[in-house]
Amino acid sequence: MTSLIEAAAVSAGFAGGTVLRDVDFHIDPGEIVTVVGPNGSGKSTLLRLLVGAIPPRGGRITRRPDLRVGYVPQRLSIDPTLPLTVSRFLDLPRPADRAEKLALMDRVGIRPLAAHPLTGLSGGQYQRALLARALLTRPNLLILDEATQGMDQRGSAEFYALIEALRAETGAAVLMVSHELHVVMSASDRVVCLNGHVCCEGTPEIVRSAPEYRALFGTGTHGALALYRHEHDHSHEHHHHHHQQHDERGTGT
Numbered sequence: 001m002t003s004l005i006e007a008a009a010v011s012a013g014f015a016g017g018t019v020l021r022d023v024d025f026h027i028d029p030g031e032i033v034t035v036v037g038p039n040g041s042g043k044s045t046l047l048r049l050l051v052g053a054i055p056p057r058g059g060r061i062t063r064r065p066d067l068r069v070g071y072v073p074q075r076l077s078i079d080p081t082l083p084l085t086v087s088r089f090l091d092l093p094r095p096a097d098r099a100e101k102l103a104l105m106d107r108v109g110i111r112p113l114a115a116h117p118l119t120g121l122s123g124g125q126y127q128r129a130l131l132a133r134a135l136l137t138r139p140n141l142l143i144l145d146e147a148t149q150g151m152d153q154r155g156s157a158e159f160y161a162l163i164e165a166l167r168a169e170t171g172a173a174v175l176m177v178s179h180e181l182h183v184v185m186s187a188s189d190r191v192v193c194l195n196g197h198v199c200c201e202g203t204p205e206i207v208r209s210a211p212e213y214r215a216l217f218g219t220g221t222h223g224a225l226a227l228y229r230h231e232h233d234h235s236h237e238h239h240h241h242h243h244q245q246h247d248e249r250g251t252g253t
């Protein structure tokens with residue numbers, strides 16, 4: 001088996017009815033696959049099926065035996081009265097190697113925030129903390145569920161550029177869900193457009209011009225796509241610069 005996860009003719013549903021029907025899906029090592037679809041189209045349900053959190057009603061899901069998933073949830077339910085710092089958060093559920101923690105916080109740009117309470121982070125910083133924690137398990141598949149919710153367009157573009165860089169460094173495949181189509185799509189090798197079933201899939205360019213996709217999302221996203229491309233082309237210098245700014249601010253506090 002070469003795919004990390006493979007789903008064949010999978011269906012899923014709850015008491016309220018069928019949510020997914022006849023879905024074929026796979027993700028290969030090192031691939032970035034994005035699942036897009038309107039609210040309620042079954043994106044989160046598909047992720048939960050793939051990781052085995054819920055059983056399929058029909059069809060079959062196969063996971064490669066060496067699959068190691070790093071999961072970046074949308075949010076975590078953490079008691080806001082708990083004085084949990086970013087650094088301590090990375091010790092949950094099990095204590096992590098200190099050097100490794102520092103290296104990962106550095107890599108995702110939150111090292112100056114190590115001693116800050118988790119609850120005081122901005123949306124973008126918080127997602128980076130979740131990302132660092134997910135990376136501690138050295139995943140070969142990183143799964144992100146609406147990771148950029150609440151970030152502005154520039155923040156999202158930077159976050160996705162980081163994800164792409166991490167994929168290049170670690171070789172991990174990335175599976176993400178988003179309804180922020182325009183920004184996320186260019187970072188993807190393959191896009192799966194979901195609406196209870198797979199409407200269309202392929203490279204971002206193919207999906208973007210597919211009639212099924214246009215019927216669901218329209219065509220008015222070119223400006224945002226251009227912004228991402230621009231950011232992306234200049235990402236490396238740009239990012240180091242940003243992290244430096246973070247560092248300076250962080251050590252001052």
Ligand SMILES: Nc1ncnc2c1ncn2[C@@H]1O[C@H](COP(=O)(O)OP(=O)(O)OP(=O)(O)O)[C@@H](O)[C@H]1O
Nearest residue numbers: 014015016019038039040041042043044045046179
């Ligand atoms: N545990 C559950 N019990 C009952 N119904 C559920 C459950 N989880 C999801 N659903 C229903 O399944 C459908 C798909 O939900 P899902 O969360 O997978 O969609 P989504 O595409 O991720 O949506 P969104 O973009 O809003 O996050 C919805 O109608 C939802 O109400």
